[in-house]
Amino acid sequence: MYETFIELIYAFYYPLLAAIGVPVNLVTIWILSQGKCDLSRCITIYLLAMSAADLMVVITEVILNRILYYYFPNSSLYITPVCSFTIALLCAARDSSVWLTVAFTFDRLIAICYQKLKAEYCIPKTASSVIVAVCLLFCLKNIPWYFTFDPVYIIDNIPWFCQSKPTFYTLPAWIGYDWLHRILTPFLPFFFILLFNALTVRHILVANRVRKGLFSNHGGAQIDPETENRRKSMILLFTISGSFTVLWMPYVINFLYYRITNTYYYAGPTDPGYILQQMAYMFQLSSSCTNTCIYVVTQTKFRAELKKIVKTPFNLTIKLLK
Template sequence: MAVVILLCGTCGLSKCITRYLISMVASDLLVIITAVLLNRIPAIYFPGSFLSITPICCISISLIYATRDISVWLTVSFTFDRFVAICCQKLKMKYCTEKMAAVVIGIVCGLGCLKNIPWYFMHEPILIINNVPWYCRLKEIRYTSPIWATFQWTDRILTPCLPFFLILFLNAVTVRHVLIASRARRRLRAQTKGNNQNDTEMENRRKSIVLLFSISGSFVLLWTTYVVQFFFERFINEYKPQGLSDPKFIFQESANMLQLLSCCTNTFIYAVTQRRFRQQLYHMLQHPLTLVRNYCHN
């Protein structure tokens, strides 16, 4: 529904912002499809299906990491775009355009796919039945090979450690710029119109600050457990879980759950908070009821 509403272009957003929002919603949806619908649910409720064949399983895992990275870095790209729009007025006219947004989205998607190809080769089959390999598990070499260790460290640094820093830094600079501009505007209005006048521009800036803190706070909180779990795994020799009730297993799965949940929040943070989007969503949900009511009336 979010994609349909944004494609209609009735939310009062610029084409540049709309492109970013659509790409973010689409990438988040792909994360849910690849990581939940095609991986978690079949593994738990439909074991032994064709999705458990090792080559398909390896492709699925690579797609999960690719869509995850694309989702995270599109969030960073959009945050940078808003930083430029607010803080860099000279660069704004050249960078904050629909064409540049399309180029950035294409680069992020392409690099996200290329970066995660090695995940396909990091897994091996658990069983071989009638010459058909089944299921996937990480190769033991990942704990001893410096090449795989370097790849894993690079993977965690690029997602989500570097996005952590970039989002927090860009939001901090943006908020500082907004606060300085707001104070200057408040002094100017006090000299010209008095303090009792409502300032729509300052109210919009205040909402932007709240939105920026919501974005960074949500991202950091939901990814922190995943980062801690990675460092814990790398520095503890006996990290392999011994069963479903093992605290290590519960911690690991909780980290995976929270990082998947982070891919569900962007739509709400960026889109649902928009008043016009909420109106269009209400009309979309109301439309089937209106059709039924008109049919019954006729």
């Protein structure tokens, strides 16, 4: 079934990713929705939206697009119109996930650095509006993907599978759309995340220096609650945005490689260009599962709620046995 060892890796990696990604995102959504993680309502809304978008990425790209391809290649989901719709949907889910990370980073910048704007911007109503706008915008932006594919085979007048039209790589309009797609995700997010984080770090370092001086003048090594809150916010922010940057970097490298070298077709599964492309997808899709791990590492209350969920089946079993 698999010609090379690298194809075997792909075939086992994606079911494993789905087996992890679906439950961890569902658990994250459940825990955050309970409001017991000692996070502001605004932060909670963003994290809920990010988890929901990550779950959609797992469902559309990992399960519907990757796993079905390896294990159920004759599924009706691979009829060309359905396949084209799935690809457009997974692109919308991916873009929404990325730009919600940018929106969250910007929200934390405002909350930490601009106190006058914080009262007006960092509120649940604004967060909800931004999330709806981001998701709607990228659903509309990815509609053209539906029209970029031709069938690979036509069997009994039914078109099967999706391959990019030859004009997609030569027609200026499609080349421009492809560049726009890559610039919007992930080039611009890289730029904005680095910019917002740099501004946030600069502000926090200056503010901490001032507050440290004030506390020193009042004689003591007291714990400053404001500084501690900023430190926790900074850890959460940087781990989420840093994870995004690292896991998306191979995807950026792959795009630059095939556009600069004009390499759009590969000799086979052992072609280095093909391996680079597939490894880039593997890293990029891993980002849909990392946020829960970040919450576990950085948020004490989240860990406590997660432990309760893990212990619940064991506690119920013990009660039944008694």
